Amino acid sequence: MNDTEIEALFAAARTGRPEPSAALLARVMEDAMAEAEARAAPAPVPPARPMGGGFARVLGLIGGWPAMGGLATAGLMGVWIGYAAPGGFDAVTATILGGGYDVSDLMPGLDACLTEG
Template sequence: MQDKDLEALLAQAAKQPPQPSAGLMDRVLADALALQPAGLTVGHPPARAPQPLGVLARLAALFGGAPVLAGVCSAAVAGVALGYLNPESMDMLTGGLAGDVTGAETIDLFPSTDFLATEG
């Protein structure tokens, strides 16, 4: 077979593409329809109701999500700590370090005063 003959044969085959049989198309469409998910009908609720949220999940949703709630709680803890530990109490803790330390004096890092229980 020459190149011209092969070209003519391929050109004739390109003009007449093969068509699938009707039986094949029916089987393919039946398989495709069997794999399709069932749709919801209009007016009916979904099969499963959503699970109710817990108290912490509702609180997190109220603030805008868990990361936002974590930031708000961290700020609240820092605010309570700074409000309770006033600067005078902090001076009692750091006074030995920043005070008049000269020569061979010892530094008492844990003073006997309970600075966290004093009112400021």
């Protein structure tokens, strides 16, 4: 296919534009008017909920009783681990928290870069 044949196809595509039927346009307009009427109607007001106390509000914010059960379990586990810490836990914390950094660790020397050989 050369450029003239392609141009002929493009020209045919530009001129042969189908128009929608009147029945289709009428159905589209009918649907649009029905949707406009539905959107213009006021939204239904939800029924008022009874107001609870402060604890009920906090409980609702965190996710209800299932979330409160998980929170209580995690809190009790934290207290238990803090009170009766296992022996291996002390070695881990001593390794992590016992070592410190010196200024020379943060700014290494250039000796390795300046070697000749």
